[in-house]
Amino acid sequence: MLKLTINGTAKQLDVDETMPLLWVLRDELHYTGTKYGCGIGQCGACTVHINGKPQRSCLMPIGSVKNAEITTIEGLDDDVGKAVKSAWKTLDVPQCGYCQSGQMMSAAGLLKDNPAPNNSEIDQAMSGNICRCATYEKIREAIQTASKKIDIKEVETKEG
Amino acid sequence: MDNFTEKHSPKAKLGKQRIQRRTLIKAAGTGLVLGCYLPLKHEKVEANDSNSNSFAPNAFIRISPDSSITVLSKHIEFGQGTFTGLATLVAEELDADWAQMHAVHAPADNDRYKNLFFGIQGTGGSTAIANSYLQMREAGATARDLLVSAAAEKWKVPKSEISVLKGKISHNTSNNHASFGELADLASTLPLPTTQPKLKTPDQFKLIGQSLPKIDTNVKSTGKARFTLDIYLENMLTVVVAHPPRFGDKLVKFDESRARKVKGVVDIKAIPQGVAVYAKNTHAAILGRAALNTTWDSDSEKATSTEQLTKEYLDAVKKPGLPATTKGDVTASMAASEKTLEADYIFPFLAHVPMEPLDAVIAFQNGKVEAWMGSQFPTGDQAAIANVLGVDIQNVKINSQLAGGSFGRRAQPGAEFAAEAAQVVKAIKAKHPIKLLWTREDDIKGGRYRPFTVHKLRGGIDKNGHITAWQQSIATQSIVAGTDFAGMIQKGIDPTSVEGASDLPYAIPNLSVDLHTMPTKIPGLWWRSVGHTHTAFTVETFIDRLLELAGVDPIEGRLKLLNKEHHAREMNVLKRVSQMAEQAGPVPSSRARGVALHKSFNSYVAQIAEVYETGGLPRVHRVWCAVDCGLAINPNVIKAQMEGAIGYGLSAILNEQITVAEDGSVTQSNFHDYKPLRITDMPKIKVDIIPSAESPTGVGEPGTPPIGPAVVNAWRRLTGQVVNQMPLMKNIEQTGFI
Numbered sequence: 001m002l003k004l005t006i007n008g009t010a011k012q013l014d015v016d017e018t019m020p021l022l023w024v025l026r027d028e029l030h031y032t033g034t035k036y037g038c039g040i041g042q043c044g045a046c047t048v049h050i051n052g053k054p055q056r057s058c059l060m061p062i063g064s065v066k067n068a069e070i071t072t073i074e075g076l077d078d079d080v081g082k083a084v085k086s087a088w089k090t091l092d093v094p095q096c097g098y099c100q101s102g103q104m105m106s107a108a109g110l111l112k113d114n115p116a117p118n119n120s121e122i123d124q125a126m127s128g129n130i131c132r133c134a135t136y137e138k139i140r141e142a143i144q145t146a147s148k149k150i151d152i153k154e155v156e157t158k159e160g
Numbered sequence: 161m162d163n164f165t166e167k168h169s170p171k172a173k174l175g176k177q178r179i180q181r182r183t184l185i186k187a188a189g190t191g192l193v194l195g196c197y198l199p200l201k202h203e204k205v206e207a208n209d210s211n212s213n214s215f216a217p218n219a220f221i222r223i224s225p226d227s228s229i230t231v232l233s234k235h236i237e238f239g240q241g242t243f244t245g246l247a248t249l250v251a252e253e254l255d256a257d258w259a260q261m262h263a264v265h266a267p268a269d270n271d272r273y274k275n276l277f278f279g280i281q282g283t284g285g286s287t288a289i290a291n292s293y294l295q296m297r298e299a300g301a302t303a304r305d306l307l308v309s310a311a312a313e314k315w316k317v318p319k320s321e322i323s324v325l326k327g328k329i330s331h332n333t334s335n336n337h338a339s340f341g342e343l344a345d346l347a348s349t350l351p352l353p354t355t356q357p358k359l360k361t362p363d364q365f366k367l368i369g370q371s372l373p374k375i376d377t378n379v380k381s382t383g384k385a386r387f388t389l390d391i392y393l394e395n396m397l398t399v400v401v402a403h404p405p406r407f408g409d410k411l412v413k414f415d416e417s418r419a420r421k422v423k424g425v426v427d428i429k430a431i432p433q434g435v436a437v438y439a440k441n442t443h444a445a446i447l448g449r450a451a452l453n454t455t456w457d458s459d460s461e462k463a464t465s466t467e468q469l470t471k472e473y474l475d476a477v478k479k480p481g482l483p484a485t486t487k488g489d490v491t492a493s494m495a496a497s498e499k500t501l502e503a504d505y506i507f508p509f510l511a512h513v514p515m516e517p518l519d520a521v522i523a524f525q526n527g528k529v530e531a532w533m534g535s536q537f538p539t540g541d542q543a544a545i546a547n548v549l550g551v552d553i554q555n556v557k558i559n560s561q562l563a564g565g566s567f568g569r570r571a572q573p574g575a576e577f578a579a580e581a582a583q584v585v586k587a588i589k590a591k592h593p594i595k596l597l598w599t600r601e602d603d604i605k606g607g608r609y610r611p612f613t614v615h616k617l618r619g620g621i622d623k624n625g626h627i628t629a630w631q632q633s634i635a636t637q638s639i640v641a642g643t644d645f646a647g648m649i650q651k652g653i654d655p656t657s658v659e660g661a662s663d664l665p666y667a668i669p670n671l672s673v674d675l676h677t678m679p680t681k682i683p684g685l686w687w688r689s690v691g692h693t694h695t696a697f698t699v700e701t702f703i704d705r706l707l708e709l710a711g712v713d714p715i716e717g718r719l720k721l722l723n724k725e726h727h728a729r730e731m732n733v734l735k736r737v738s739q740m741a742e743q744a745g746p747v748p749s750s751r752a753r754g755v756a757l758h759k760s761f762n763s764y765v766a767q768i769a770e771v772y773e774t775g776g777l778p779r780v781h782r783v784w785c786a787v788d789c790g791l792a793i794n795p796n797v798i799k800a801q802m803e804g805a806i807g808y809g810l811s812a813i814l815n816e817q818i819t820v821a822e823d824g825s826v827t828q829s830n831f832h833d834y835k836p837l838r839i840t841d842m843p844k845i846k847v848d849i850i851p852s853a854e855s856p857t858g859v860g861e862p863g864t865p866p867i868g869p870a871v872v873n874a875w876r877r878l879t880g881q882v883v884n885q886m887p888l889m890k891n892i893e894q895t896g897f898i
Binding site for chain 2: 126140
């Protein structure tokens with residue numbers, strides 16, 4: 001049996017250890033927000049957080065993330081995650097929407113490391129996520145919007 | 161289908177609704193038939209069907225007791241904003257509050273849900289809003305009329321004294337107020353209005369023209385939006401198919417012994433499309449396929465390769481083909497020209513690569529089929545499934561799903577993907593529901609590309625500096641030949657091969673556009689903006705070069721060639737985009753701007769791209785875009801579509817190509833060698849919508865055609881380098897620009 005934590009819930013799984021995390025999440029556990037796009041780590045649709053860092057789940061054998069803490073889009077609900085989801089809504093970012101879970105996971109990963117990224121840092125951090133609808137302009141704006149919300153919160157905390 | 165329960169996701173909202181045809185009305189003046197339905201109240205209500213108590217004033221609207229309004233979208237939503245647009249049209253005439261509105265996909269049904277431009281149900285050609293504009297408003301107005309009649313009856317007051325505002329029905333003098341839901345029951349017992357209730361005039365619009373938030377943004381910003389790939393049925397197997405390595409190859413034999421040993425592989429079957437591997441999960445299916453040993457018969461004929469096609473097509477355009485447009489005497493005027501210009505253009509095959517590759521879930525039991533898929537032609541897919549499984553089409557229920565992009569990929573005239581899904585379920589005698597997934601490799605290698613195309617252009621300028629001769633020969637394959645759409649071919653001309661060139665807007669007195677339809681084994685398909693993908697490029701780069709040769713400003717020169725009476729809308733977008741760029745300030749010396757103008761799908765778009773050079777290659781810094789799409793239903797959606805279409809077109813022009821190797825196999829396989837645009841190459845974009853009272857036209861595709869020529873014109877003006885072969889980056893790298 002293989003143990004790991006997904007969105008704060010401990011899971012025990014009896015699966016082939018070579019199965020990529022992506023297919024464990026989707027086919028075994030039905031966390032369907034995480035998407036398949038290429039299977040070779042090129043498009044970012046499958047991005048999840050592994051121990052807090054954005055990673056491509058399509059290339060990650062489940063055996064290599066034993067005991068890890070996994071966060072999927074369904075569990076992205078900390079302050080940064082909420083700010084990202086809220087900015088995506090406010091800016092009306094999605095078109096087809098398929099890649100957006102991966103985009104939001106990468107965006108949240110960026111903002112955790114760098115709460116106030118400039119546009120070039122945004123581009124750098126988001127360059128692994130393909131959007132065929134080309135919602136990139138709105139993604140940039142949404143990350144800036146989320147960043148401002150996070151900043152305000154930090155200021156409030158400091159002042160409070 | 162009652163015997164298949166979903167493991168995870170809720171049933172489609174309207175999945176089990178029992179409805180009964182009540183009546184049909186013919187709406188005055190439009191010739192439009194509204195199918196009108198009512199729930200059969202005394203029929204057993206399914207416990208999980210939230211719509212079974214709904215008021216169903218017609219085929220497009222359901223009003224539930226809690227006043228939520230669901231619009232049944234006859235068009236698929238795959239990012240272009242159809243759900244939002246159609247719901248806006250309904251809500252406008254209903255005087256509903258935007259927060260009440262929801263949208264789901266309508267069932268497959270050509271009678272009720274046909275595209276009024278196509279005659280069958282279908283999404284394509286940027287027609288969703290254009291063909292639904294009156295129909296959805298009439299549906300909303302009819303529903304409103306019934307609700308008002310119900311209020312009048314209940315409150316015993318004249319209809320004319322009742323008002324509706326933001327989802328609230330009121331009779332102010334008697335101080336009566338009701339929500340839609342409160343009156344729905346009574347409304348559902350009333351006869352339909354005998355004449356079509358009057359529609360609003362544009363000055364009365366409250367929602368049309370507003371940048372309303374998109375109706376599906378919430379589920380798409382939380383990971384909750386459900387796509388076909390997200391459906392998991394009890395007992396379902398996931399299937400991938402080993403397809404022929406070259407188009408037209410036939411399966412000779414296969415050895416499944418190693419594949420059978422893969423943990424999770426359940427079955428392996430030969431089907432007409434290849435070898436299907438059935439597994440308990442996707443990972444096992446993919447591993448199982450990789451472990452197959454398949455032998456294919458290579459065509460005895462010489463394989464088709466890009467190299468060979470290039471030679472054949474370049475050879476073809478040396479001679480005139482079938483005439484598409486002829487005006488004046490091109491030969492004589494060309495001979496008499498002071499200056500002439502000639503260019504051969506080469507366009508590669510392009511894959512659509514929507515982020516969600518092709519997929520379908522299909523279940524077959526007791527003679528009834530249920531399929532879940534994202535489809536642009538749901539009734540075509542329904543017929544193909546019925547045909548393979550030997551059932552009547554009324555026994556095939558298509559549950560259209562949100563699709564992760566399409567760009568034309570899910571509009572298959574031959575419905576071959578639906579047919580493959582049906583073959584897959586048939587081959588295991590329908591013992592399991594199946595989910596068929598085309599992996600990214602299947603998607604990129606599997607064909608249905610924007611056709612490989614060659615153009616030859618020749619132009620002549622007379623001694624007064626006027627462009628007097630234009631000759632254009634196009635060699636491409638027909639997208640519609642041999643399909644149900646073959647009727648579009650007139651006098652040998654497939655209009656999708658020459659659109660955007662045969663209707664050249666510029667007043668050039670001697671004009672000839674002709675077509676060589678090239679047969680090829682590589683399957684083609686419409687790809688966002690179809691023929692305009694190559695015709696806008698050739699027309700707009702060639703006119704730009706001719707104007708430069710004539711010593712004329714690219715914008716002034718174009719305007720002079722446009723007729724004020726017939727091409728006022730072209731002129732408007734061109735002038736507007738020119739102002740937008742001017743307002744941004746002068747062009748820095750290290751950059752250049754290029755312009756392009758193109759009409760497609762009855763919308764007019766002009767773009768200016770500002771380009772600079774880095775490391776010998778172009779980078780697009782920013783783009784201005786002016787669009788005239790008639791009355792703007794939702795500026796938010798229109799701007800998003802322009803941005804997206806520019807990104808999509810830029811992606812293709814910069815780096816995308818499918819090449820066919822000498823052995824007939826496709827060279828590219830995934831995103832490492834078929835390279836879509838990433839955020840790092842996305843320019844800043846400013847979009848302006850021309851105010852208009854004309855009927856609304858398409859926005860999904862028309863933003864794509866101008867970006868390529870705008871960028872290439874800018875690059876030529878910056879560096880002097882003419883690039884006529886796409887993709888741009890590869891061809892600039894190979895030749896160098898200095």
